[in-house]
Amino acid sequence: MAEFYCQSALLPDGWADGVTIRVDDAGLIAGIDTDTQPAKEAARLGTVVPGLANLHSHSFQRAMAGLTERRGEGEDSFWSWRQLMYAFNDRLTPDHVEAIAAWVQVEMLESGFTSLGEFHYLHHGPDGTPYDDRAEMAGRVCAAAASTGIALTLLPVYYRYGGFNAAPAGHGQRRFLNDPDSYAALVEAAQAHVAALPHARLGLAPHSLRAAPVKDISAILPLVENAPFHIHIAEQTQEVEDCIAATGRRPVAHLMDHVAVNADWCLVHATHMDAGETTALARSGAVAGLCPLTEANLGDGLFPARDYLEAGGRIGIGSDSHIRIDLAEELRLLEYGVRLTARRRNALAAPGRSTGRTLFEAALAGGARALKQPAAGLAPGQRADFVELDTENPHLTGRSADALLDSWIFCGDKGCVRSVHVGGQAQVTAGRARARESALAAYRTAIADLLHGGG
Incomplete structure (x- = not known):
């Protein structure tokens, strides 16, 4: 069982502070508690959305x-x-x-x-x-x-x-x-x-x-x-x-x-x-x-x-x-x-x-x-797919709750994303995907071959 502590998170019934998300070995959310303090072993995140x-x-x-x-x-x-x-x-x-x-x-x-x-x-x-x-x-x-x-x-x-x-x-x-x-x-x-x-x-x-x-x-x-x-x-x-x-x-x-x-x-x-x-x-x-x-x-x-x-x-x-x-x-x-x-x-x-x-x-x-994916929000039984927004990004500075979401969507871009988890596993950290370097190298090789015959 893995634990994630979020300073705030968008849950099905609205925004909540001090949210602890527990994730089972299958990558599904086993439980969510609000108004909590971070446990010693919990991974700490800022503002999180599904x-x-x-x-x-x-x-x-x-x-x-x-x-x-x-x-x-x-x-x-x-x-x-x-x-x-x-x-x-x-x-x-x-x-x-x-x-x-x-x-x-x-x-x-x-x-x-x-x-x-x-x-x-x-x-x-x-x-x-x-x-x-x-x-x-x-x-x-x-x-x-x-x-x-x-x-x-x-x-x-x-x-x-x-x-x-x-x-x-x-x-x-x-x-x-x-x-x-x-x-x-x-x-x-x-x-x-x-x-x-x-x-x-x-x-x-x-x-x-x-x-x-x-x-x-x-x-x-x-x-x-x-x-x-x-x-x-x-x-x-x-x-x-x-x-x-x-x-x-x-x-x-x-x-x-x-x-x-x-x-x-x-x-x-x-x-x-x-x-x-x-x-x-x-x-x-x-x-x-x-x-x-x-x-x-x-x-x-x-x-x-x-x-x-x-x-x-x-x-x-x-x-x-x-x-x-x-x-x-x-x-x-x-x-x-x-x-x-x-x-x-x-x-x-x-x-x-x-x-x-x-x-x-x-x-x-x-x-x-x-x-037909079990990823319709942060709730027990759903897959632990969540996105941490970068509140230090200039587009999001000083924002919280709905204003933060509005600012990301209407004046932000992918630079507002700090980390991404799929099934509780970190696939993006500090804005960069775990697979970025290997994927980019292979993509460049493919494009060179397609557009220039490998030249």
């Missing part, structure tokens, strides 16, 4: 961040960006994928994320031939998590077609493709890699309605018991138009017509919903997986956050393409998008409530649900 889940990640895309910011001849959009991403993917080897994933996980930990949902669809060799281990690439993501200590929910992606109406896949999609039988073999192989990791879960991820028709989605859902299910949906207006043309229904409505969308589901992006879809998704118990920085970078549009939250909807956040990895900035941009359209401040908080705490607690609950 660790958040990053619920949507394509780790390999971090390596191309910043390389698509040159305008083409026509209008640039998600679709033109996607063609550049496909070309980049052709060069990625298993070693590259592991190195990039480890560096992404280091950046996440240093930002305050303690768990990760890896929406993984780069399965096969460059010509589409499966590796001897069908889950070779997924196994490399797991190997990265073993080295960094982040908690992982691996989400192998089902991707069959290039578009609606069973459109043939294109050259750039060869590495993603499976049918229901080959996907089942992939999932079985991935399970072996996940089973070797502490704090790991396996889920299922039909890529999108354009790549995975609803009959295939229904066929693959039983492959993993009690799995979380994630899907990209309604991210771009063209996708909505194509779905209506193919099915007569908008994407979220079409999915809910054919599949029991419930608390097991995370609908990623869900940017372009009408009022009926917004209310239906909010009432379903599913989580909307929002990635504000990526959605802004790709010009996708703004999620109807205010209407959705007022209808009781649940949200979590992810960093998706990893144009930047910064927990505070994701939450900040979510709020700012609503402020810019509604032309008012503190748009997502109830009267008298802290906006930072509102956003943080919503993302905490939604992220844990979406990943």
